[in-house]
Amino acid sequence: MTTSPSNPPTSQDLPSVFRRLDSVASPNDETARASAEADRGLPANLPDLADRLAALNVQADRWASPDLLAQLRATPNRPIDTVLCNILDENSEAPLEAHVAAEFAPDLVGGLEALAKVSGATRVLAALGHDCPPEQARKIRDAFVGTRIAPIVLRSDYPQPNPILLIHQITRRHVRWGQPPTDEGIILIDAAAAVAVGQAVNLAKPMTSVPLAIHDYTHKATHYAIAPLGMRWRELLDAFEISTEVAELRAGSPLRQIRLGIEDVITSGELMLSASWPEPRVVPDPCIRCSWCVEGCPVRIRPEALLDAAQQEDLYTAGRLGLDACIECGICSYVCPSHLPLLKGIRVLRKSQTGSRKR
Amino acid sequence: MIPAATRNPQALTILPHSGMNVREYFSLHFQGAVFPLTAGVILFGWRAAAVIVLVYLGTFAGVSIWRKIGSRGAQMNYAHALWLATLLALMLPAQLAANHLKGEYGGELTWPLPLAAGLLLAMFIWLLGGLGSGRIHPVIVTYLFIAALFWDLLIPHVALDHNRLLLGDVLNSSPPPAQLVEKEPWLTRLAPPGVDGQREQPATESLSKYTSGREKPARGWLPLQGLLRDNLPPLEDLIIGGRPAPIGMGSVVAVIIGGLFLLYRGVIDYRIPMIIVLVEFAALLILPIPSAVTDHTQWHWLAMRRSDVGWAAGITFANYEIMASPTLFMAFFLATAGPLRPMARRARTIYAILIGVGSAALQLYMDASVGPYIALLGVSLLTPMMDYRFNPRPLV
Numbered sequence: 001m002t003t004s005p006s007n008p009p010t011s012q013d014l015p016s017v018f019r020r021l022d023s024v025a026s027p028n029d030e031t032a033r034a035s036a037e038a039d040r041g042l043p044a045n046l047p048d049l050a051d052r053l054a055a056l057n058v059q060a061d062r063w064a065s066p067d068l069l070a071q072l073r074a075t076p077n078r079p080i081d082t083v084l085c086n087i088l089d090e091n092s093e094a095p096l097e098a099h100v101a102a103e104f105a106p107d108l109v110g111g112l113e114a115l116a117k118v119s120g121a122t123r124v125l126a127a128l129g130h131d132c133p134p135e136q137a138r139k140i141r142d143a144f145v146g147t148r149i150a151p152i153v154l155r156s157d158y159p160q161p162n163p164i165l166l167i168h169q170i171t172r173r174h175v176r177w178g179q180p181p182t183d184e185g186i187i188l189i190d191a192a193a194a195v196a197v198g199q200a201v202n203l204a205k206p207m208t209s210v211p212l213a214i215h216d217y218t219h220k221a222t223h224y225a226i227a228p229l230g231m232r233w234r235e236l237l238d239a240f241e242i243s244t245e246v247a248e249l250r251a252g253s254p255l256r257q258i259r260l261g262i263e264d265v266i267t268s269g270e271l272m273l274s275a276s277w278p279e280p281r282v283v284p285d286p287c288i289r290c291s292w293c294v295e296g297c298p299v300r301i302r303p304e305a306l307l308d309a310a311q312q313e314d315l316y317t318a319g320r321l322g323l324d325a326c327i328e329c330g331i332c333s334y335v336c337p338s339h340l341p342l343l344k345g346i347r348v349l350r351k352s353q354t355g356s357r358k359r
Numbered sequence: 360m361i362p363a364a365t366r367n368p369q370a371l372t373i374l375p376h377s378g379m380n381v382r383e384y385f386s387l388h389f390q391g392a393v394f395p396l397t398a399g400v401i402l403f404g405w406r407a408a409a410v411i412v413l414v415y416l417g418t419f420a421g422v423s424i425w426r427k428i429g430s431r432g433a434q435m436n437y438a439h440a441l442w443l444a445t446l447l448a449l450m451l452p453a454q455l456a457a458n459h460l461k462g463e464y465g466g467e468l469t470w471p472l473p474l475a476a477g478l479l480l481a482m483f484i485w486l487l488g489g490l491g492s493g494r495i496h497p498v499i500v501t502y503l504f505i506a507a508l509f510w511d512l513l514i515p516h517v518a519l520d521h522n523r524l525l526l527g528d529v530l531n532s533s534p535p536p537a538q539l540v541e542k543e544p545w546l547t548r549l550a551p552p553g554v555d556g557q558r559e560q561p562a563t564e565s566l567s568k569y570t571s572g573r574e575k576p577a578r579g580w581l582p583l584q585g586l587l588r589d590n591l592p593p594l595e596d597l598i599i600g601g602r603p604a605p606i607g608m609g610s611v612v613a614v615i616i617g618g619l620f621l622l623y624r625g626v627i628d629y630r631i632p633m634i635i636v637l638v639e640f641a642a643l644l645i646l647p648i649p650s651a652v653t654d655h656t657q658w659h660w661l662a663m664r665r666s667d668v669g670w671a672a673g674i675t676f677a678n679y680e681i682m683a684s685p686t687l688f689m690a691f692f693l694a695t696a697g698p699l700r701p702m703a704r705r706a707r708t709i710y711a712i713l714i715g716v717g718s719a720a721l722q723l724y725m726d727a728s729v730g731p732y733i734a735l736l737g738v739s740l741l742t743p744m745m746d747y748r749f750n751p752r753p754l755v
Contacts, residue, residue: 164755174755254375285381286434288491289697291628299754302702305746325753334377337384338491 017099017224018211021231021239042118042201046072046080049118053197056206057229059268060193063252063328064090064097064161066180068193076182080119082171084181085112085126086190087140088154088161089272090253092131094222096213096272097161101126101191102136104198105143108191111198112149115187124149127166129156158253159298159329163188176324192271210271216242217254217276227266234262237275247275255330257343285338293332293342299325303332303342310345315356318349326350381490382438384626391621392445392692398613399449399606404519404527404555407606409456410473411448417477418444425485434489440481446498446692447480448473449607450685452515453529469512476505493698494742499732506729514728515603516558520550527555535559540592545601561603562683563727565590570723574652582651583662584672587679594675597682604683607692611682618691627695630704631711635690636681638715643677646723684722689731690714699739706742706749713738 043049050072053059061067064086085108089095101108116124126144128137128151144151152170159165166188167175173184181188189197192211199205209228214236216223223240237244244262251258251270258270293303301322309318323346332342400407422440426432455469480501487493487500506513516535519527533554540559541548550557568574569586581590596602600610608614621627647658650668659665663673681687694700694714701710714734721730 168755176755250375257375279375285436286489286491288381288384288439289702290384290626291697291700291702292625294702294751295625295628297751300751301753302751305702321750322753325755330375334375335379336376337379337381339376339380 016103018103019223019225019239021225021227021236042114044118046119049114049201053200056200056204058196058200058207060189060196061268062190062270063256064088064163065190065193066163066188068189068197071180071182071187071189074180074182076185078183078185080121080182080185080187081123082186083112083116083119083121083124084167084170084186084188085124085149085194086161086163086166086188087132088127088129088156088166089132090158090161091215091272091274092129092156094213094215094272094274095129095131095133095136096211096224097191098129098132098136098140099213099224100195100211102139104191104195105139107195107198107202108140109143109147109149109198110202111189111194111196113147114197114201115189115194116148119187121187125170126151127170128153130154131156158255159327159331162298162327162329164327165298177327207268210266210268212236212266212271212273214240214242214273214275216240216247217274218242218247229266229268231266232262233260233264233266233273236266237262242275246277248278250274250276253330255334256328257330257333282339284340287338287340290337292335292337296331296335298329298331299327301325303346304340306349307340307342307345310349313352315349315353318353323349323353381436385436385438385442387624387626388442388621389445391617391624391626392442392449392607394617394620395449395607395610395613395688396445398600398610399453401524402518402600402609403453403529403606404523404525406456406529407453409470410451410453410606411445413456413470413473414444414448414451414477414480415441417474418447418480419477421478421481422484425481428485431489432485435481435484436490439490440484443480443484443498444477446607447476447501449688449692450498450502450605451476452513452603452605454515454517455512457530467512472505472509472512476501479504488698491698494739495736496693496696496699496739499693499736502732503729503736514564515561515605517556518545518601518603518609519556520548520554521546521601523550523555529556531555532558540565540590542589542593544593545596546599559592559603560590561728562591562597562679566680566683567722567725567727569652570648570727571725572649572652572656576652580651580653583649583668583676585651587672587675591679591683594678594682597679605685608685608688611687614687614691618687621691621695627691628700628707630707631695631700632687632690634708634711635694635715635718636686638712639686639719640677640681642716642719643680643723644673646719648676648723680719680722680727684727684731686718686722686731689718689735693732694735699735699742701742701745701749703746703749703751706745709749710738710742710745713741
């Protein structure tokens with residue numbers, strides 16, 4: 001189904017915005033379901049819950065929702081006191097999280113309650129974007145009535161959905177890139193992950209498909225789908241008649257510059273995609289020190305100096321300039337009038353940092 | 360968080376870039392400079408427009424040549440060079456576009472000077488690092504170079520009468536009045552018949568002579584209040600326009616509007632001009648100035664606390680120093696230049712404080728017309744050190 005973002009559905013009973021594509025049943029699905037059925041009742045601790053979710057193929061590892069199983073298996077530095085559900089959308093043109101949370105509200109509530117119960121968290125928060133479509137927002141709020149889930153409305157301007165910024169905004173706790181939020185006593189998952197957890201824990205339903213949104217910039221339309229894991233992106237584009245000849249596929253917000261191969265398969269990674277015309281090739285100019293990258297940076301680092309450090313392979317200076325704090329939102333590259341590959345430079349530094357740590 | 364000058368990320372179809380490029384970036388700056396530029400052409404007439412054109416021609420020719428020299432030359436950008444040419448033109452007086460300057464100039468041919476200034480600017484852009492890399496402002500270096508060689512030619516003496524704006528000729532002027540400056544406000548004053556403006560001493564000259572002790576008072580004694588009353592034009596003339604000044608500094612209001620436009624478009628940091636002006640104002644009140652010029656002139660710290668000066672005269676004096684000198688122009692258009700100012704906010708604060716103090720001191724004890732430029736030149740040399748020393752504090 002296709003919707004225009006400016007005209008969200010307004011009926012009382014929202015019709016599903018998701019088009020259900022053919023399911024590709026995993027050969028292990030039935031075994032997984034049987035194993036979960038035999039194991040009804042909530043596990044006693046988070047690692048056990050992680051094992052149960054893994055058995056049902058429930059995973060989530062994306063920019064707005066850090067690795068779910070890693071969070072549950074991590075040994076936290078402090079007791080978990082908060083379960084935080086991220087219902088903010090990276091791209092307001094394609095409010096996938098809002099649609100998922102509204103359409104699968106009971107599963108969402110079930111998932112969050114289960115996580116809170118097993119982890120012993122004293123508060124369960126759900127971060128809603130200020131621009132969440134009103135009908136979806138109403139439905140989500142209604143579902144939270146009578147539960148201990150407290151909705152929090154935030155300005156969802158990009159890159160606010162990033163977990164590091166979200167956690168800082170709500171709890172003032174500092175989580176670094178690559179560090180699980182559980183180290184700061186928080187389990188953070190997005191709406192799609194919470195729904196998958198709810199379905200797995202309460203219905204013993206394995207995760208065989210994921211909700212997806214594609215914003216097609218070439219036709220200015222947004223498509224929503226429930227697509228089976230393992231399906232190729234090309235099939236998805238064909239289903240929505242998006243030409244693979246003219247469109248380039250990017251995962252998450254386009255500013256993050258994560259290109260997807262159309263022959264790659266759908267996983268539990270990024271669920272929001274954008275299809276846009278290929279980026280025109282430009283030859284970068286020298287840095288003119290306009291400082292827009294510094295002023296635009298939500299975590300207040302110096303991307304222009306990091307690019308310099310990347311060119312000189314200077315990890316020491318990069319560390320001093322705040323490499324660890326970067327959330328790879330891509331705003332620096334977006335605003336740079338010289339078209340410098342600032343985000344690319346940071347990723348190169350991160351790669352060499354990981355390499356040097358391994359050595 | 361995203362600078363206002365870039366486009367809304369959600370409204371784009373060509374992703375993932377705002378579409379802003381270097382040419383557009385400098386054209387945004389140029390739009391800010393249009394206000395003082397237009398005011399200058401209106402206040403100083405067609406010769407101001409001719410100076411601007413000559414500087415552009417010189418710069419364009421210079422860049423065309425220097426672009427062919429080395430890899431640095433290949434990086435030279437016309438938009439950047441023309442923006443710098445605009446700044447340089449705004450710092451020059453309108454009378455330079457002359458075939459034959461009369462009177463005290465001794466009949467010199469001056470129109471090649473703006474042309475040569477443009478050529479020189481292109482050379483300094485190349486020499487000082489090209490696009491973005493240099494930490495020394497090529498415009499200031501070019502201006503000071505010319506000023507060192509042709510100081511007298513750069514002193515403006517005439518502004519057009521309010522009835523002869525735009526089309527008047529600044530060289531068709533009446534002799535100076537007996538009391539150095541005309542005290543009647545420009546808006547109500549009428550030039551004598553047959554001339555387009557009146558020759559008079561610029562306010563920066565009077566201020567510099569007084570504060571540096573070079574003043575030789577006719578009666579052997581000139582108090583600060585006497586300077587303000589007799590030797591300086593009404594303050595409103597400096598604010599609105601109508602007094603001798605370089606092309607871009609004829610109207611303080613136009614400079615401020617241009618600067619506010621740059622702030623509104625997010626291309627400059629508001630802290631830098633704000634701190635420079637506030638610190639300079641405070642420094643002008645604190646630093647030693649003569650309460651009166653005599654044979655044995657004495658300088659006094661916090662002179663406005665003395666009974667023979669008073670708070671009103673002290674504050675008026677500081678206002679004159681800021682309005683008559685190029686402080687506001689420097690603070691909005693030069694000190695905010697990317698290659699000069701540091702990146703971190705704390706470093707920018709220190710940078711602006713140093714410029715404010717330096718500018719006040721150099722204005723008082725050296726010359727009010729170049730003090731702010733020299734202060735900026737000196738402090739900008741510290742920028743690499745400040746960039747190394749101060750880094751933004753990451754959020755996490």
